[in-house]
Amino acid sequence: MKYSASKENYLKTIYHLQNEQNIVTTNALAAALQAKPASITEMLKKLKAEKLLIYERYKGVRLNNEGKKVAIQIIRKHRLWEYFLVRKLQFGWNEVHEVAEELEHITSKKLIDKLDAFLDFPVTDPHGDPIPDRFGKFNNVRQISLLDLAVNKPAKVSGVTSQTTDMLELLTHKNIHIGTRLEVRKKFPFDNSLELKIKNQVPITVSEQVAKNILVHDE
Amino acid sequence: MKYSASKENYLKTIYHLQNEQNIVTTNALAAALQAKPASITEMLKKLKAEKLLIYERYKGVRLNNEGKKVAIQIIRKHRLWEYFLVRKLQFGWNEVHEVAEELEHITSKKLIDKLDAFLDFPVTDPHGDPIPDRFGKFNNVRQISLLDLAVNKPAKVSGVTSQTTDMLELLTHKNIHIGTRLEVRKKFPFDNSLELKIKNQVPITVSEQVAKNILVHDE
DNA sequence: TTATTTTTTTAGGTTTACCTAAAATAAAAT
DNA sequence: ATTTTATTTTAGGTAAACCTAAAAAAATAA
Numbered sequence A, B: 001m002k003y004s005a006s007k008e009n010y011l012k013t014i015y016h017l018q019n020e021q022n023i024v025t026t027n028a029l030a031a032a033l034q035a036k037p038a039s040i041t042e043m044l045k046k047l048k049a050e051k052l053l054i055y056e057r058y059k060g061v062r063l064n065n066e067g068k069k070v071a072i073q074i075i076r077k078h079r080l081w082e083y084f085l086v087r088k089l090q091f092g093w094n095e096v097h098e099v100a101e102e103l104e105h106i107t108s109k110k111l112i113d114k115l116d117a118f119l120d121f122p123v124t125d126p127h128g129d130p131i132p133d134r135f136g137k138f139n140n141v142r143q144i145s146l147l148d149l150a151v152n153k154p155a156k157v158s159g160v161t162s163q164t165t166d167m168l169e170l171l172t173h174k175n176i177h178i179g180t181r182l183e184v185r186k187k188f189p190f191d192n193s194l195e196l197k198i199k200n201q202v203p204i205t206v207s208e209q210v211a212k213n214i215l216v217h218d219e
Numbered sequence C: 001t002t003a004t005t006t007t008t009t010t011a012g013g014t015t016t017a018c019c020t021a022a023a024a025t026a027a028a029a030t
Numbered sequence D: 001a002t003t004t005t006a007t008t009t010t011a012g013g014t015a016a017a018c019c020t021a022a023a024a025a026a027a028t029a030a
Helices: A005-021 A026-033 A037-049 A065-087 A097-103 A109-118 A165-173 A208-213 B005-021 B026-033 B037-049 B065-087 B097-103 B109-118 B165-173 B208-213
Strands: A053-055 A061-063 A155-160 A181-188 A193-198 A204-206 A214-218 B053-055 B061-063 B155-160 B181-188 B193-198 B204-206 B214-218
Touching (some): A005 A026, A005 A037, A005 A061, A005 A065, A026 A037, A037 A053, A061 A065, A065 A097, A065 A109, A155 A165, B005 B026, B005 B061, B026 B037, B037 B053, B065 B097, B155 B165, B165 B208, B193 B208, B208 B214
Antiparallel strands (some): A155 A181, A155 A214, A181 A193, B053 B061, B155 B181, B181 B193
């Protein structure tokens, strides 16, 4: 159950590509991994021997259940580290990817579960992509922070990243719950606060700090 | 200025060994790195070609200034990560070494400086070893937490790991400063609090939390 | 000082993950 | 249905970091 960083990158990349292409070609992998097709073929044979994917020559590749399981754990690590870098170390969300590419290959399971707990079990990374939990389960809908929602675009609250009692108390008071439909009426650049409209209610204002922690998705 | 994890381990290990042995032998390195002497010789030739150490066949090895500089940066990373694991992720101080062995090879300079800031610039790792600063400077005296000081052993306060104003206010009030000579009179296992004796003063008591953050060294 | 033992190096392999160039297969075009 | 083009694979090579076995140098003992 321990794979080289290179193998982990192959599994992760195949996972991402097969969500768009269903069957993943050698050339697509070569482009994504910045390697030559010959190298891809070679590695696919090794990964097949390790029973991580379904591959037959000239016919492309797909992960099997075991391969998916491994890929999802790497994605979990990547996204948790990204979240850590942005929320705790004050990195910009656009500068964390490369560092997370390295951190995702640290092997300790205990480390990643403790990191998860330290971060309060976040469900979305700084780019809005879902973070799989310890068991590999995650929301398939792409969530974004309320802060990044376009003005006048209807959305539905799908979660909060910080589950402190203070935060939950505030949300209850403002009548915001999981499933609440709302839209942003106005953004105030001065303090990044937002004016929100919830159906049948008077408009309310939330601070940047609060908006940052509310996750929404389309419709 | 970028070296493989393996090369970094060689430099780090030579650094540690030459603090005891002055000249480091091939066999000593082989034992420390769990590799065969032949592999050591091979790598030493490479590191010499990269101008990181002074090496002549059959005559042992020493780091030059550049090699030391690199080694210290790796040690800095190792100890900062250990501190992070213990203080933020609640690892036991005895179970962090292996994980830090992996984390120390993450390359981002920005990451390590931001981590340092996030941790409030600690000067000692959980084992009492000094943490080099951004420029590679560090105290050579081995500091330990007051919590780990033996009863009736005279010691001198050399630093505090948490520099919050609350902590500093408490220390000022109890008359504890950098340089204060003191000894532990009694340890209360019930709450891990300590009774301290400072010369010409009445004995005082400090909690586990406070003692943990006070660093002392011998004499 | 010469012989023996220990340490270190050299010479030649192995594995991993890349590469290039040529061959095989599949897909597209005439 | 061939031919042409594109994709994929095979064959053989390289660099890094390890290995074993044998040779060379240094240290120790007789």
